[in-house]
Amino acid sequence: MALMVVDGRLGPALAAAAERAEAALDRLLPSGDDAQSRLYEAMRYACLGGGKRLRAFLVIQSAALFHVAPRAADRVAASVEMLHAYSLVHDDLPAMDNDDLRRGKPSCHKAFDEATAILAGDALQARAFEVLAEPDTHPDPAVRCELVASLGQAAGARGMAGGQMIDLLAEAHKLTEAEVTRLQMLKTARLMTWCCEAGAILGKAPAPLRHALAGYGRDLGLAFQIADDILDELGTLEEIGKTPKKDAAAGKATLVSLLGLERARAQARMLAEQAVGHLDPFGPPADTLRDLVGFVVTRRT
Amino acid sequence: MALMVVDGRLGPALAAAAERAEAALDRLLPSGDDAQSRLYEAMRYACLGGGKRLRAFLVIQSAALFHVAPRAADRVAASVEMLHAYSLVHDDLPAMDNDDLRRGKPSCHKAFDEATAILAGDALQARAFEVLAEPDTHPDPAVRCELVASLGQAAGARGMAGGQMIDLLAEAHKLTEAEVTRLQMLKTARLMTWCCEAGAILGKAPAPLRHALAGYGRDLGLAFQIADDILDELGTLEEIGKTPKKDAAAGKATLVSLLGLERARAQARMLAEQAVGHLDPFGPPADTLRDLVGFVVTRRT
Numbered sequence: 001m002a003l004m005v006v007d008g009r010l011g012p013a014l015a016a017a018a019e020r021a022e023a024a025l026d027r028l029l030p031s032g033d034d035a036q037s038r039l040y041e042a043m044r045y046a047c048l049g050g051g052k053r054l055r056a057f058l059v060i061q062s063a064a065l066f067h068v069a070p071r072a073a074d075r076v077a078a079s080v081e082m083l084h085a086y087s088l089v090h091d092d093l094p095a096m097d098n099d100d101l102r103r104g105k106p107s108c109h110k111a112f113d114e115a116t117a118i119l120a121g122d123a124l125q126a127r128a129f130e131v132l133a134e135p136d137t138h139p140d141p142a143v144r145c146e147l148v149a150s151l152g153q154a155a156g157a158r159g160m161a162g163g164q165m166i167d168l169l170a171e172a173h174k175l176t177e178a179e180v181t182r183l184q185m186l187k188t189a190r191l192m193t194w195c196c197e198a199g200a201i202l203g204k205a206p207a208p209l210r211h212a213l214a215g216y217g218r219d220l221g222l223a224f225q226i227a228d229d230i231l232d233e234l235g236t237l238e239e240i241g242k243t244p245k246k247d248a249a250a251g252k253a254t255l256v257s258l259l260g261l262e263r264a265r266a267q268a269r270m271l272a273e274q275a276v277g278h279l280d281p282f283g284p285p286a287d288t289l290r291d292l293v294g295f296v297v298t299r300r301t
Numbered sequence: 302m303a304l305m306v307v308d309g310r311l312g313p314a315l316a317a318a319a320e321r322a323e324a325a326l327d328r329l330l331p332s333g334d335d336a337q338s339r340l341y342e343a344m345r346y347a348c349l350g351g352g353k354r355l356r357a358f359l360v361i362q363s364a365a366l367f368h369v370a371p372r373a374a375d376r377v378a379a380s381v382e383m384l385h386a387y388s389l390v391h392d393d394l395p396a397m398d399n400d401d402l403r404r405g406k407p408s409c410h411k412a413f414d415e416a417t418a419i420l421a422g423d424a425l426q427a428r429a430f431e432v433l434a435e436p437d438t439h440p441d442p443a444v445r446c447e448l449v450a451s452l453g454q455a456a457g458a459r460g461m462a463g464g465q466m467i468d469l470l471a472e473a474h475k476l477t478e479a480e481v482t483r484l485q486m487l488k489t490a491r492l493m494t495w496c497c498e499a500g501a502i503l504g505k506a507p508a509p510l511r512h513a514l515a516g517y518g519r520d521l522g523l524a525f526q527i528a529d530d531i532l533d534e535l536g537t538l539e540e541i542g543k544t545p546k547k548d549a550a551a552g553k554a555t556l557v558s559l560l561g562l563e564r565a566r567a568q569a570r571m572l573a574e575q576a577v578g579h580l581d582p583f584g585p586p587a588d589t590l591r592d593l594v595g596f597v598v599t600r601r602t
Contacts, residue, residue: 030457035466035470035480035484036458036459036463036464036470036487038466039458039463040458043458086423090420090423095394095415095416095419096416096419113396114396115394115469118394118419119466121423122422122426123456123458123463125423125426125427126460126462127453129430129453130449130454131453133447134446135446141442141443142442144442144449145445148431148445149431151427152427152428152430152434153431155423156331156424156428157331157424157428158331161340161424161427162337162424166336166337168416168420179336183336186337
């Protein structure tokens with residue numbers, strides 16, 4: 001297995017997913033000139049024109065495995081990108097990680113103000129669930145309910161928000177390796193897992209295939225987070241588009257600080273191999289998802 | 302019509318709804334002793350043991366008109382109380398209305414800290430949608446999807462969050478009477494409207510009955526907000542459980558400051574009569590909802 005090779009398929013597939021997600025977001029986010037248009041602008045600022053759109057890519061690629069209508073996949077992709085954007089807006093707030101930069105531009109509360117950023121995050125989360133529940137997302141309402149309920153779980157106190165809580169507490173006391181892994185599982189891997197499962201839910205896939213995709217998403221998410229920590233340690237502001245060495249400065253333990261760079265890299269490689277292994281039942285149609293694993297652990301931005 | 306009379310039916314009905322909502326919230330909010338248990342505590346602090354539970358009451362009473370299973374109504378009531386509690390937690394933040402008191406006790410960011418309060422609000426919103434989408438809420442997934450989509454709309458940029466945005470902008474420029482009414486429509490009446498419609502959605506009511514309940518909820522919500530402004534103007538901290546005269550201190554226009562106390566009271570009475578009028582198609586079973594209108598415009602807390 002050549003994890004380091006990002007072959008020619010991946011670049012165009014990532015670009016295509018990003019373009020589809022951007023178009024869907026533009027269509028689904030509120031706009032207009034009324035009394036609260038400042039809120040629409042902040043929501044659009046937080047969501048549009050940036051980001052790797054990895055989560056949209058995961059939804060679109062996993063949905064394609066089950067021949068889901070592209071329009072349905074695009075709505076779900078936009079929905080998860082809204083949820084991800086809301087979490088970044090709130091994480092960047094002064095009371096949270098206090099970061100002035102995001103995706104190479106001022107974070108939402110710097111471009112607008114704190115109150116607007118809080119409300120924009122809140123409204124993005126509401127819109128994410130609303131979009132999933134709307135009839136255009138899937139003809140079967142049972143499928144839409146399952147998307148909403150599982151995203152609620154992935155985003156809530158036992159998912160992304162819970163992970164961010166642990167992350168904040170980590171500034172006060174040093175976490176162990178097991179605690180850091182739990183943090184990363186909740187904060188990052190849960191939502192990536194959901195993205196991959198979303199394709200299976202949309203495609204009404206049999207349980208074993210859904211579980212295989214969930215396993216792929218989880219291991220990919222954990223590998224992604226370690227790669228992120230390594231970038232945070234080694235990267236420059238220009239490369240990563242946000243303030244580097246934030247975790248070290250805040251006294252937070254990461255797998256890099258706990259294991260050292262080499263063992264952290266080995267851990268990421270091991271997770272990457274596991275992720276690829278989960279894709280065995282899907283054969284060649286999953287090649288783009290396989291390629292993504294190499295990209296995620298070797299990316300420089 | 303004797304709007305001032307709160308007869309003997311209403312008190313026990315309000316108490317019963319509050320008890321049912323409290324029990325459902327206790328059941329549906331996360332708990333446990335794990336790494337993020339501080340987040341669960343903040344969510345419970347924000348939701349449990351306080352409030353008039355008007356929104357839960359509206360869901361429970363409107364659902365009863367269509368003989369909806371009480372367990373289903375209780376879940377929806379808990380869900381809207383979570384959403385309402387999240388909005389209060391975020392509204393009280395220093396960057397927003399900066400209020401240290403809520404329901405007579407320290408607001409969430411004072412009892413915990415700002416970051417925890419932001420996350421608790423976020424996780425409450427996610428849980429509210431998750432609960433609606435779960436199979437226990439209604440056997441028909443189309444009903445659950447309609448609840449999720451319509452709550453998303455009522456809570457988002459064109460609903461509650463949009464209203465809060467206008468409210469924040471109101472500190473910078475004086476609003477007209479029409480703008481204040483729009484603000485109150487979005488910030489308060491949209492969610493109360495939803496509560497009343499939720500009963501009709503759960504009961505698969507015919508469209509005219511659903512619209513009648515929506516009209517009731519809207520007029521009740523607008524009357525409620527005027528009554529709230531009057532209390533804010535006249536009440537003491539002990540009576541209202543939060544800092545009085547906040548709007549005046551912030552230089553915000555309310556219907557009281559624009560119209561004066563007497564015309565504001567007359568407006569509330571007019572809305573109250575309209576609200577009661579919407580209930581005509583329901584006959585005696587809607588008597589408790591009729592009684593509520595008098596309570597809302599004459600309440601002292």
